Amino acid sequence: MVDHNRQHRAQPATRGQVRSEAIWRAVAAIPRGSVTTYGGIAATAGYPRAARLVGHALKTAPAALRLPWHRVVGAGGRIAFPRGSRLHREQQRRLESEGITVRQGRVALPRVKDLDALLWGSDG
DNA sequence: GTTGTGACATTAT
């Protein structure tokens, strides 16, 4: 059964729409007090190596979703925003309010040797 | 249709 009714859909969800929603869900699932990387979110959402999409998805995410975007950091725990920018400070403030220490624009991460763990929790 | 840019990552140098 081939779906030729593609053009009949009322809400034609574009690829980007589907991907963004998957990314939003992945971000919303980050436990409080933990942080994840853009690549980790992308992989969790089902799009490995598509880390850039995460940035766009977060940027275009409706504020009503109340996503914990501050729990998303760059590789190695780096905050993606430039030092001193408003978003950078806000992200750091939010992280610290969850008990996460930020030093030199980076989350104080325990040395992770294996890549099995994409999530870093307070528990380690 | 192509080009350039972006809340990025990974690997190589």
Next chain:
DNA sequence: CATAATGCCACAA
């Protein structure tokens, strides 16, 4: 630490 190259996808021009 930095720079270059490549991959990923969306979006504006």
